[in-house]
Amino acid sequence: MLSYILDRLKSSIVVLFVVSVITFFVLMIIPGNPAQLILGTDATPEAIQELHAAMGLDRPLYQQYLSWLLDLFTLDMGSSYVYGESVTALIARSIPVTFSISIFAMVMAVFIAFLFGIISAIKKNSIADYFSRSIMQLGAAIPSFWIGMVFIVYFGIKLRILPVSGFVPIEQSFAGFIKSILLPSVVLAIGEVGTLLRIIRSSMLDSLKQDYMDMARVKGLSTGKTYIKYALRGALTAPLTIIGMQFAKLAGGTVVVETIFALPGLGRMVLTAVEHRDIVLLQGLVMFITSTVIIITLIVDISVMYLNPRIKSFQQGEL
Amino acid sequence: MRKNISLILGIILVLIIIAVWVLSFVYMPYPPNEMNIPDKFLKPSIDSEHILGTDNFGRDILSRIMYGSRNVLLVGIGSVTLGTLLGIFLGAVAAMKRFANTIIMRIMDGLMAFPGILLAMMLVAVLERGIQGSIIAISIFMVPVFSRLVYSMILDTEALLYIKAAKSYGSSRKQIFLRHYIPAMLPRLITQFTSAIGSAVMIETSLSFLGLGIQPPYASWGLMLSESRQFFLSYPYLAVAPGIAIIITVLGFNLIGDGLNDILINRGNSNE
Numbered sequence: 001m002l003s004y005i006l007d008r009l010k011s012s013i014v015v016l017f018v019v020s021v022i023t024f025f026v027l028m029i030i031p032g033n034p035a036q037l038i039l040g041t042d043a044t045p046e047a048i049q050e051l052h053a054a055m056g057l058d059r060p061l062y063q064q065y066l067s068w069l070l071d072l073f074t075l076d077m078g079s080s081y082v083y084g085e086s087v088t089a090l091i092a093r094s095i096p097v098t099f100s101i102s103i104f105a106m107v108m109a110v111f112i113a114f115l116f117g118i119i120s121a122i123k124k125n126s127i128a129d130y131f132s133r134s135i136m137q138l139g140a141a142i143p144s145f146w147i148g149m150v151f152i153v154y155f156g157i158k159l160r161i162l163p164v165s166g167f168v169p170i171e172q173s174f175a176g177f178i179k180s181i182l183l184p185s186v187v188l189a190i191g192e193v194g195t196l197l198r199i200i201r202s203s204m205l206d207s208l209k210q211d212y213m214d215m216a217r218v219k220g221l222s223t224g225k226t227y228i229k230y231a232l233r234g235a236l237t238a239p240l241t242i243i244g245m246q247f248a249k250l251a252g253g254t255v256v257v258e259t260i261f262a263l264p265g266l267g268r269m270v271l272t273a274v275e276h277r278d279i280v281l282l283q284g285l286v287m288f289i290t291s292t293v294i295i296i297t298l299i300v301d302i303s304v305m306y307l308n309p310r311i312k313s314f315q316q317g318e319l
Numbered sequence: 320m321r322k323n324i325s326l327i328l329g330i331i332l333v334l335i336i337i338a339v340w341v342l343s344f345v346y347m348p349y350p351p352n353e354m355n356i357p358d359k360f361l362k363p364s365i366d367s368e369h370i371l372g373t374d375n376f377g378r379d380i381l382s383r384i385m386y387g388s389r390n391v392l393l394v395g396i397g398s399v400t401l402g403t404l405l406g407i408f409l410g411a412v413a414a415m416k417r418f419a420n421t422i423i424m425r426i427m428d429g430l431m432a433f434p435g436i437l438l439a440m441m442l443v444a445v446l447e448r449g450i451q452g453s454i455i456a457i458s459i460f461m462v463p464v465f466s467r468l469v470y471s472m473i474l475d476t477e478a479l480l481y482i483k484a485a486k487s488y489g490s491s492r493k494q495i496f497l498r499h500y501i502p503a504m505l506p507r508l509i510t511q512f513t514s515a516i517g518s519a520v521m522i523e524t525s526l527s528f529l530g531l532g533i534q535p536p537y538a539s540w541g542l543m544l545s546e547s548r549q550f551f552l553s554y555p556y557l558a559v560a561p562g563i564a565i566i567i568t569v570l571g572f573n574l575i576g577d578g579l580n581d582i583l584i585n586r587g588n589s590n591e
Contacts, residue, residue, distance in 0.1 A: 011428075014425060014428070015425075015428045015432050016432075018426060018428060018429030018432075019429045019432050019433070021429070022426075022429050022430065023441070026441060026442065027444065029445060137325075137570060137574065137577075138570070140569070140573055141521075141565075141566050141570035141573060142562075143521065143525065143528075143544075143566075143569075145528045145541075145544060145545075146544060146558065146562040146565065149544070149547075149548065149558055150558075152551075153551060153552060153555060248432075248434040248435075249435045250434070251434040251437070252433075252434040252435020252436040252437045253435060253436070255436060255529065256436070256528065256529065260548075270437065270440060271531075273444075274441070274443060274444040274531060275530070275531075277444055279444075282441065282444060286433070286441055289434060289437060290432050290434065290437070293432060294432055
């Protein structure tokens with residue numbers, strides 16, 4: 001049990017380390033001199049040279065990497081030249097936006113996916129099943145920016161019931177907050193539903209085939225009870241693992257959604273950083289987003305193990 | 320027999336796109352980048368000379384959709400091919416050469432950890448924007464999936480009798496790889512390859528939409544959608560054609576992937 005957690009922890013740290021190496025070195029081979037970028041084209045060569053040295057860019061790469069890594073531990077990610085602010089402060093300010101829409105989207109996607117996934121498995125090959133499988137395929141094929149544009153026109157301009165851009169913090173107005181994140185979250189959720197639905201449907205189908213289902217029926221439990229108490233419980237492991245992975249995918253999806261709805265979140269800032277080649281900001285953002293994803297996956301894996309003792313015994317070599 | 324419906328539907332959709340793509344080399348109603356300001360914002364109509372209408376520069380939308388199919392397919396198929404080859408190579412080296420195993424697979428774990436489009440965006444920041452940059456960025460995104468697949472399949476197959484037999488006959492590693500591993504892996508690779516094209520097309524259009532992919536004035540469906548954003552409120556038809564083109568392409572490749580998965584891998588005992 002403990003050894004499994006330690007193992008997972010160890011491998012997460014290794015992955016984090018690899019991610020930091022990739023992030024740092026990939027972005028360091030960027031063409032162009034960051035000092036030149038900051039000072040603009042009419043700066044004197046001496047000024048550029050001076051800033052170059054002040055930023056520590058004349059040191060060997062591995063030294064730059066080590067000092068960057070050490071600074072990361074103290075949450076010092078340097079400062080962004082586009083915004084002229086510390087990266088940590090910028091990230092802290094964007095977190096509420098991105099987390100709100102991600103969590104909201106995930107809750108919606110999980111709810112819909114479970115609802116349709118279970119119905120679709122129980123009533124296999126019914127109209128409901130075909131319907132949810134169409135959602136599954138379409139959800140994965142419709143680009144989120146396209147749905148976003150359609151939503152903006154329909155709900156924002158035609159019906160005028162929802163705002164089409166901007167973010168209202170929750171402490172300012174609760175209704176305003178919900179309204180401002182509703183459309184972006186729905187758009188994000190549509191992209192997530194398909195994968196989740198597929199997994200829930202297939203693990204539910206597997207679970208329905210197991211012997212314990214016959215056993216439950218023989219015991220005289222009502223059909224509804226057998227589905228919920230036995231089939232669903234047996235079918236939870238795979239969807240939970242996937243929810244963790246989907247959360248990770250969401251972090252990438254927010255770039256597009258935040259851009260369409262003009263939300264000042266992490267994804268939007270990634271785009272700004274890429275557009276302006278703001279390396280320091282991009283390094284910080286990528287490290288932050290990826291670490292969050294790795295930590296969430298770790299938590300999900302450990303919780304799944306609590307739910308499913310079979311993994312535990314498998315890890316301990318009892319099976 | 321219903322499991323073949325996805326395959327058939329997928330093949331039909333992909334054939335439509337391929338037909339449009341082939342036709343774009345033979346005939347396009349107008350040069351795709353030709354501007355004609357007096358004719359701007361013509362609504363789509365079957366009787367008009369511009370069946371799908373014109374955009375804000377009076378460019379023919381049908382021609383731009385046709386031209387865009389070249390970029391989308393080139394980036395989609397090109398990046399997945401490159402990613403697959405690199406992935407097979409790295410996965411095979413990791414599985415067959417012990418010393419390389421840890422290094423390669425840890426790097427793959429690291430690449431896997433970047434969520435979705437983030438890795439591609441980071442690479443685009445380094446590379447030139449355009450077709451080449453998109454192909455390289457998306458192919459690197461694809462590498463870990465394929466290398467992990469190949470790695471685990473080789474480890475699974477390694478213990479099988481016929482591989483042991485081949486080894487005892489003195490076959491070289493290269494021979495075993497080409498004559499035994501590759502055929503054994505083919506069904507899964509083909510399935511994964513097809514589905515990956517669907518996701519590659521989605522990433523390409525997203526990158527173009529964000530302005531990080533194919534650059535104006537060239538046509539790409541994602542770019543057409545992003546250009547239509549300013550005029551979308553008054554001229555919503557601008558977004559219809561590129562949106563549908565993207566959906567047909569992604570859906571088509573995904574459905575083929577699913578259909579192949581049932582036929583080649585699950586062999587009938589699937590949940591369909």
